[in-house]
Amino acid sequence: MTEQSATADVRISASPSQVWQALTDPEQIREYFFGARVDTSWEPGSPITWRGEYDGRPFEDKGEVLEVEPEQRLVMTHYSPLTGRPDTPENYHRLTWSLRDDGDRTEVQVDQSLTDGETEGSAQENWSNVLRQLKEHVERG
Numbered sequence: 303m304t305e306q307s308a309t310a311d312v313r314i315s316a317s318p319s320q321v322w323q324a325l326t327d328p329e330q331i332r333e334y335f336f337g338a339r340v341d342t343s344w345e346p347g348s349p350i351t352w353r354g355e356y357d358g359r360p361f362e363d364k365g366e367v368l369e370v371e372p373e374q375r376l377v378m379t380h381y382s383p384l385t386g387r388p389d390t391p392e393n394y395h396r397l398t399w400s401l402r403d404d405g406d407r408t409e410v411q412v413d414q415s416l417t418d419g420e421t422e423g424s425a426q427e428n429w430s431n432v433l434r435q436l437k438e439h440v441e442r443g
């Protein structure tokens with residue numbers, strides 16, 4: 303069976319270093335990612351948690367950092383209890399952040415594997431919104 307995924311991308315007028323910093327600095331993440339507080343060491347195999355409030359509901363999402371290639375690639379798993387699904391491996395999706403130097407800009411792509419029942423459109427819309435916020439945050443400096 304082929305794994306389905308949703309992909310979104312954006313070009314940001316900043317260096318890969320600046321974008322990477324925004325992707326991995328908890329204070330910056332909070333600025334563009336639903337106000338979430340992130341806790342992780344960014345080491346492969348380490349846990350990652352996101353805590354915050356979404357649509358008036360508190361959340362505590364979790365996952366595991368899988369791969370870290372500074373200024374190029376960040377891969378993690380992600381599970382959210384807000385889905386109403388049990389905390390089992392098949393309900394975690396894989397998030398892959400890819401950065402590519404494009405001269406005076408950085409191309410950022412996020413790819414989310416879809417779990418059963420998730421639609422590409424809603425996931426893609428969600429990540430497009432996050433990337434738009436990331437772009438605004440980084441370009442504001």
